[in-house]
Amino acid sequence: MMKLLHLNLNHCGAAQTIRELNVDVAELSEPYKTQTGCFWAADRTSKAAIWACSNRAPAAEAVYSSDGYVCAKLGDIWLYSCYLPPSLRLEEFKSRLDNLATHARGKRKVVIAGDFNAWSHEWGRSSTNARGRSLAILNTGTSYTFTRADYGSVIDVTFASSQIASVIQWQLSSHYTASDHTAIICNIGSRAQQAAVQEKRQMYRVDALNPEVFASSLVIPELTGDANKQTKMIMESVVAACDCSMPIRGAYSRHHPHVYWWTNNIAKARKKWLRARRAYQRARGSITSSHLGDEFASRRRELKRAIKESTRRCFLQLCDEASSDIWGMAYKMTVKKLKAVRPAAPSEDHMVNIVQTIFPDTSYMAPREMLQMNHTDHISVSTDELLAAVAQMHYQKAPGSDSIPNKALKLAVRLQPEKFTGVLEML
Known part of the structure; x- marks a missing residue:
């Protein structure tokens, strides 16, 4: 079972949202910046990305990047993350779409998710434009995946091949993302597999x-x-x-604890900052844009100040605790960081000792017939x-x-x- 997220970030940060939604793999459009840790791959335009953000995700292989999409094989599933901006001419849009279809053709278990900026009756729009007619879907219902200034649209869509569509549960998330796009969650795996995991x-x-x-x-x-x-x-x-x-x-929880300096005041400041940021983004070009921009900048300074004060205070507290308890939080954090460092390869003499210990000399032992x-x-x-x-x-x-x-x-x-x-x- 794999939990997949698709989201157009609109240049927002993704780490906290992915942590709160507890996903295994994220297919992102318009990411804020390149992520680090685990596996990360982006297309040639850096507008579409695949991020295996959990240790539970299978190892990625066969990574391929092109204009408008990036592909990676995780386990036996081929994942495609796409972003086709509205500025593309129709001929260029069709060309990139044909390249995507050609690359995906012949593969069995395929999931394609992205922001195509296309309308079609097939995924809940009241009309179909030229781009929508070019796409011939896991999307269910008529809920908007993109909203701005009381206007909504369905432009984030997810496709899956017939070999895997029956074991995918597709849904829109109500989680706040700070973007004007709604997060899409896909749980890949049969219900029988999910029940077995829960029972275990x-x-x-x-x-x-x-x-x-x-x-x-x-x-x-x-x-x-x-x-x-x-x-x-x-x-x-x-x-x-x-x-x-x-x-x-x-039920078993895979909740990831916050970093050691996280506090309730920082959480409240972050919510206020995200709310102000979204209000400012939606009001661009209006008469209230300047006022909301000042409010957004003020909330951002408050959040940075709260984080800076908390990290300094917690670091000094860790130093004091390390003096009185050497096996406390400071030790645990240090060991956790050291786990990522690969140990040096053993020497030849050391390897000989290991082999002799694991496989001792058995010439002195009784014959097998006596032991049977x-x-x-x-x-x-x-x-x-x-x-x-x-x-x-x-x-x-x-x-x-x-x-x-x-x-x-x-x-x-x-x-x-x-x-x-x-x-x-x-x-």
């Missing part, structure tokens, strides 16, 4: 385990079949007891052996794919050890 991420609140309820709810039926079938029956009974005795944690066990012999597992092994399980270890915490599993073994020993003896 459901975890129990171990601290709220009620042992009495768990014991009364643990009902393991008479075991039949082979070892695999009996194991499945036991685990299903344990999961049912966990459902009755422990609540489920909330007679699988026809019956292996017995006593209750004391099982309880001793279970006692070594730590509560804080992460559960497996069945989400059964070790605390519940240890309790189940102590309650009905004969069920578990019977299955182990069959292995």
Whole structure:
């Protein structure tokens, strides 16, 4: 599953918007500046870009840039980000569109998103212009993707090939972006895949385990079949007891924390700055433009001042904390930065030591025939052996794919050890 964002920034900043929307890949039109980190590619005019802004995004390959669009293959999906400005003549518009279609032809899973500055009935416009007739769509509804001065239009459109269109959920985002274009979100992945991911991420609140309820709810039926079938029956009974005795944690959140100097005052100042900026952009050419421009500049100075004061204060606080707690926030931030630095390659002597450690000399060991066990012999597992092994399980270890915490599993073994020993003896 991949979360894709398309947005015409109109030269606004993108980092905070992408952080708040928590997307994996962004297809941008008219970006403010070249981004850094992860993967970034832009077309020849620097008006269209693809930004793999999350570590969850697949590695990009087969990157190709042209006039008006940039392409990259992420995983098995070909992504195209486009921007065709309204200043292009119709012949040039068609030429760039033909180049895009030629490059995308023959590829199976293709997603094309961009600002084409074209109108068509097919994506909700009341009329079709010459550009719209040149484009023959994931867009649903008639909501505007571009608004300015009480005027709206649908010029940001998304196309997908038939091989992938059925597993894409397309929607307009109501998130404030500071641009006069609306953000478009595409969740790529089947609903079954999404449900599987959500189910896997459901975890129990171990601290709220009620042992009495768990014991009364643990009902393991008479075991039949082979070892695999009996194991499945036991685990299903344990999961049912966990459902009755422990609540489920909330949905797994991929929230990224703010930088260490971020405060509520900065957040409020940023909202005021974005509001003033958008009002100023919409009023260009009107009699109130000058007044709104002064208001926008004032809000921008307030935001910069708040950030500067907060960073200075937090830096001095980090220095003081580092003197009293060397493993505190200053240490964590330093280690996080150092993780991006690749370690030097080991020397030849070091490599020899590593190989000898991983692959020791086995010439002194007994022949393989002496180590082989007679699988026809019956292996017995006593209750004391099982309880001793279970006692070594730590509560804080992460559960497996069945989400059964070790605390519940240890309790189940102590309650009905004969069920578990019977299955182990069959292995």
